[in-house]
Amino acid sequence: MTFIKIQNVVINISYVAVVRLDNQTVSGEKSVSVPLPTPQFSSLQWDTIAQNLYDYKWIEFTGQAAITLQDYFTSFNNVIDLLPQSQQSSVV
Template identity: 70%
Template sequence: MAFIKIQNVVINTSYVAAVKLDHQTSLGEESVSVLIATPKFPLLQLDTIAQNFYHYEWMEFTGSAATALQDYFTSFNNVIDLLPPYQESNVG
């Protein structure tokens, strides 16, 4: 479990369900969106976890916050890229 702080928002990375990189707002401003999934039930009922027991909320960041998140979620120290853009093909 790790925490990341973006401006006045602290996010527990255990609850990050998805991240949209290189996204744009309706005004055309570059943004990064983070989908947070938090449990809606007491922690004592963990044996009954199902997908509908989560509350999902998209958080959209722009400006320097979007740049910082873009850097964080594209860093090989934080995320494994399964299809790196600079990978050379071995097909002959």
């Protein structure tokens, strides 16, 4: 289990399935978005095992936080790039 801290948000990487690296906010600022699970509990779910206990909410990071997240999720130490930059330009 790995945790990363971005500003005042701590993210459990085990729950991250996708990251949008090259987003833009409405104002045009570069951003990185990460879907984070938020538990959904009703009184019935406490006693039974439900298949979908989480809703996902996209959290958008901008500025230095976006740069840091983009560096983390594009680092060869953290993520295997199946199509490196040099090969992406030759794909049609």
